Amino acid sequence: MKKKINNGSLTLTRRKLIDNSAKLIVLTAALLTAVVVFGIFYFLLSEGLRIFTYITPLEFFLNEQWYPVDRNPDFGILALMMGTLSVTGLTLLISVPMGFVVSIYLSEFSGSKMRNTIKSIVEFVAGMPSVVLGSFGLRYLSRWILETFPSVWTGLNILNASIILSILAMPYFVTLMEDSLRDVPRDQREASLSLGATQTATIFRVVVPQARSGVMNAIIIGANRVIGETMVVLMVAGGAAMIPTSVLDPVRPMTAAIAGEMGEVAVGSAHYHALFMIGVVLLIFSTVFTIIAMKLKRGRRG
Amino acid sequence: MKVDSLVRLIFAFFTFLFNVLIMGLMAFLVIRGIGQITWQFLSSFPSNSMEAGGILPAVVGSAYFMSIALVFAVPVGVLGAVYLSEYSKESLLRSVVLSATNILAGIPSIVFGLFGLALFCIAFGFGTSVLAGGLTLGIMALPYVISNTYESLRAVPPSYREASIALGASKAQTTFRTVLPAAFSRIITGVVIATGRIIGETAPLLFTGAAFYITRNPGTVFQPAMSLPTHIFVLATVYPETVASNLEGTISVLMIIVLVLFSLAGIIRSRTRRKLEG
Numbered sequence: 001m002k003k004k005i006n007n008g009s010l011t012l013t014r015r016k017l018i019d020n021s022a023k024l025i026v027l028t029a030a031l032l033t034a035v036v037v038f039g040i041f042y043f044l045l046s047e048g049l050r051i052f053t054y055i056t057p058l059e060f061f062l063n064e065q066w067y068p069v070d071r072n073p074d075f076g077i078l079a080l081m082m083g084t085l086s087v088t089g090l091t092l093l094i095s096v097p098m099g100f101v102v103s104i105y106l107s108e109f110s111g112s113k114m115r116n117t118i119k120s121i122v123e124f125v126a127g128m129p130s131v132v133l134g135s136f137g138l139r140y141l142s143r144w145i146l147e148t149f150p151s152v153w154t155g156l157n158i159l160n161a162s163i164i165l166s167i168l169a170m171p172y173f174v175t176l177m178e179d180s181l182r183d184v185p186r187d188q189r190e191a192s193l194s195l196g197a198t199q200t201a202t203i204f205r206v207v208v209p210q211a212r213s214g215v216m217n218a219i220i221i222g223a224n225r226v227i228g229e230t231m232v233v234l235m236v237a238g239g240a241a242m243i244p245t246s247v248l249d250p251v252r253p254m255t256a257a258i259a260g261e262m263g264e265v266a267v268g269s270a271h272y273h274a275l276f277m278i279g280v281v282l283l284i285f286s287t288v289f290t291i292i293a294m295k296l297k298r299g300r301r302g
Numbered sequence: 303m304k305v306d307s308l309v310r311l312i313f314a315f316f317t318f319l320f321n322v323l324i325m326g327l328m329a330f331l332v333i334r335g336i337g338q339i340t341w342q343f344l345s346s347f348p349s350n351s352m353e354a355g356g357i358l359p360a361v362v363g364s365a366y367f368m369s370i371a372l373v374f375a376v377p378v379g380v381l382g383a384v385y386l387s388e389y390s391k392e393s394l395l396r397s398v399v400l401s402a403t404n405i406l407a408g409i410p411s412i413v414f415g416l417f418g419l420a421l422f423c424i425a426f427g428f429g430t431s432v433l434a435g436g437l438t439l440g441i442m443a444l445p446y447v448i449s450n451t452y453e454s455l456r457a458v459p460p461s462y463r464e465a466s467i468a469l470g471a472s473k474a475q476t477t478f479r480t481v482l483p484a485a486f487s488r489i490i491t492g493v494v495i496a497t498g499r500i501i502g503e504t505a506p507l508l509f510t511g512a513a514f515y516i517t518r519n520p521g522t523v524f525q526p527a528m529s530l531p532t533h534i535f536v537l538a539t540v541y542p543e544t545v546a547s548n549l550e551g552t553i554s555v556l557m558i559i560v561l562v563l564f565s566l567a568g569i570i571r572s573r574t575r576r577k578l579e580g
Contacts, residue, residue, distance in 0.1 A: 015472050022474035026389055029381030033448065034402040036441055040409065043420040102320055105313040118321055120568060125324055127495075127560050129502020131531045132331060132553050135538040139546070167324065199306040221408070228410025230505035231531075235539060255412045255505070262416070262509045267424060279416040283409060290408035294401065 040283065048277035051075065054270045060277065066241040066252070068261065068271045075274040077281070082243045083251030087233060088226045090162035090247055091169055096219055098166070099173025106174070107181035108203050119175070126171035134235035137164040142236065149248060154238055158247045161237040165226050172222040180214020181207060217296040224289040228282060230255040254278045331557050338551025352515055352537065353545050357552055362519050363432070363527030367511060368501055370436025370523070371443050376493055379447025380482075386448070387455035388477045407445035414442050415506040423510055433523040435511015439503060443496045450492025454485040487574045491567045498563035502556060504531040530556045 051060060055075055063076020102122075106115050141163060142155025184207050192202040208215070238250020239260065252260075258275050265271045342356060349355030382399070390396040418438030428434040458481050466476040482489075513526035514536050520527045530552060537549040 019472050019474045022477065023389055026381045026385035029378050030385035030390070030399045032378055033382050033406065033444060034398050036444070037402040037405055039421065040413065040417045043417055043425075044413065047416075047420055098316065098320060101313055101316045105317040109310050109313055110317075118317065121321055121325065124328065124561065124564055127498045127502070127564050128328070129504070129531055129534075129556055129560065131502065131504040131534050131538075132557060135534055135549065135553060136327070136331065138538050139543060139549075167327070170320070170324075200309045203309075224408050228408075228412070230410065230412040231535065234505075235535070255410060258412050258416065259505050259508055262419070276416055276420070279413050283413050286408045286410055286413070287405050290405050291401075293408075294404055 044276055044280045044283055047273060048280040049273075051270060051273040051277045054273070060274070064243055066257070068265075068274060073270065075270065077254065077257075077274075077278060079241045079243050080252055080254045080257050080278065081281075083233075083237065083241070083253040084227055084255070086158050086244050086247075086251055087161045087165065087237060087253055088223060090158055091165040091226045092219070092223060094162060095166035095169045095173060095222070099170050099177055099218070099222070100215070102170075102174045103177035103181060104203060104208075106178045108199070108207065119178075122171045122174050125167065126175075128168070130168060130229060130231040131235075133164050133167060134232045137161070137232065137236035145248075152248045154250055156236050156238040157250045158237065158244055161233050161251075161253075162247070164232045164236060165229055168229060168232065169222045169226050172225055173218050176218030176221060177211075177215050180211040180218065183214060184210045213296045217293050220289050220293045220296070224286050224293075227289075228255060228286055230259045234259045254282055258282075328557070328561075332554055332561070335547075335550030335552070335554030338547055339554060343551055344555070347517060348515065348548070353541065353548065355548075357530070357533060357548070357555065359516050359519055360528040360530045360533040360552065361555070363513075363529045364501060364531075366432045366520065366523070366527055367436045367439055367507065367529055368497060370433060371439035371500055372493070372497065374437055374440030375443035375447050375496070379444050380451050380489060382444075383448045383451035383455060384477060384482070386452050388473075388481060403445050403448050406441075407449070411442060411503055411505045414438055415508060415510055417441070418506060418510040428524060430509065430511060430513075430526045431524045432511055432520055432527045435507045435527070435529075436523070438506045438510045439500050442503060442506060443500045446496035446499060447492060450495070451485070451489050454488035454492065455481060457488065458484045487570055491570045491574070494563055494567040494570070498560050498567070501563070502531050502560060504535050507532050508535075530559075 060075060060077060061081075062078055063074060064078040064082075065074035065076045066079055067074040102118070106118060110118070137160050138156070141160050145155040145157070145160055146152060188206055188210065189202055192206045193199065197205070233253040234256040237253055237256055239252050239256065240250040241252040241257070242249070244251050258278055261271070262275050265275065344356060344361060345358055346356035347358055382403075386396065386399060390399070415438065418434055418441070422428045422434035422437050423430060426434075462480055462484055463476055466480040467473075471479070507529055511526055511529075512532040513528050514532070516526070516528055534549065534552050534556065537545075537552060541549070
């Protein structure tokens with residue numbers, strides 16, 4: 001009898017040991033994610049901030065001259081930021097309304113079979129490698145732009161990049177907007193319809209206003225994707241570091257500058273540190289966007 | 303109502319238009335190069351300064367990169383999700399890990415490339431290598447694996463845990479013998495989708511692991527390798543438009559791999575659903 005109890009307590013200690021080590025292992029794995037995020041900030045900042053031993057922050061952000069390999073190099077990223085801004089702006093102008101229309105159709109009009117079919121197509125689109133779409137823009141869409149607009153001198157420009165990026169951004173808008181539209185309780189629609197409102201009025205006066213923060217959330221997450229997209233803008237935005245005056249101008253967005261130039265620079269040079277500082281700018285943008293999106297989502301739930 | 307059916311028609315029209323265009327584009331990209339895909343194409347090295355020959359080193363390189371990425375991301379991601387779903391209470395630590403996962407998911411791929419360059423290539427001394435590129439991709443895959451595994455674990459009914467605890471199982475036994483197996487096929491679906499997303503990533507590899515042209519497969523993980531997406535990038539940007547057949551073939555191969563992975567995920571998902579429903 002006594003022996004049995006002893007055995008029991010022995011296994012009990014072993015159990016506790018296993019339990020505690022399991023806890024420790026999963027905790028370590030979870031903490032690693034946080035460590036990686038801190039590591040990304042640490043490494044980008046420590047490499048990036050060193051550009052300010054060469055030039056002042058004011059010159060870096062407000063100078064529009066980006067001539068990094070000149071004998072007297074210029075590291076002003078204003079033109080690069082304008083490149084990112086113009087491409088992102090036009091992309092959102094194309095893809096947000098389209099995403100909105102498709103998501104309303106899916107959540108309010110379509111049957112469940114149709115919805116599932118379209119949603120799986122949209123999921124495929126989300127998985128399309130950006131380099132493949134970039135190649136399409138480079139080889140085919142650019143030719144179409146040259147033929148359509150006889151006055152342009154290059155088919156690689158803001159318009160081309162924005163059309164391709166719209167394809168990439170659509171899935172985010174469709175999926176996230178549709179989720180937030182469907183989150184609006186069914187009885188709200190029924191109440192509106194039973195009061196005599198048309199379906200159109202119900203959608204635009206009852207459903208959409210209630211889904212507003214979800215729609216905003218979708219736009220922010222999608223915009224974050226578009227800003228960070230690299231291969232498409234590297235391949236089809238034209239690559240000219242200048243402030244654009246029309247959508248048919250070529251630009252060099254920030255991501256394209258990093259991807260296009262990092263392979264050529266000497267580690268530890270001013271150019272190297274400048275590219276890391278552009279990375280810091282992108283990192284701060286994406287973190288702020290993510291935090292805003294998280295806040296909006298929490299607000300919706302709470 | 304007349305207005306209603308008009309509105310419905312307009313929304314349906316644009317939805318179908320978008321879907322037709324997008325399916326046309328996908329079909330175009332797959333079919334245009336499909337004639338290129340022969341055993342010869344898949345199993346030989348490029349020749350004539352990459353204008354001809356096959357894509358073997360890119361296929362092999364992609365497999366290497368993905369293996370390292372998954373070996374890193376799957377254990378860390380699954381265990382991290384287990385912490386979030388099974389072990390953590392509402393605490394500061396939990397919200398830090400959750401926020402970190404969200405922030406990681408939003409970081410641009412090129413920033414991961416910079417991080418991989420600074421940490422793996424330079425600080426760890428791996429240089430431009432399969433290991434550095436694979437780990438960089440692994441870090442990118444981490445948030446996908448975590449959030450998907452987390453959802454899968456949350457979908458396991460609490461009664462499973464209660465029954466296991468009631469039978470005298472410990473917390474660790476309950477988690478690893480009952481909850482994880484119950485969520486297994488959903489977790490696998492998530493891993494397959496993460497693979498499909500990461501395999502086409504180009505930017506993070508450009509200066510952490512990619513070689514433009516190699517004549518033999520890497521012998522160790524400390525050598526650079528070619529990959530399908532970076533090969534497409536080089537073929538599309540460096541060569542004139544007349545040299546298109548290898549580009550189209552490589553695009554076709556990558557598109558088919560991604561489509562197969564996504565279909566696979568869809569099949570596993572629908573089979574699981576059927577099993578759960580009885």
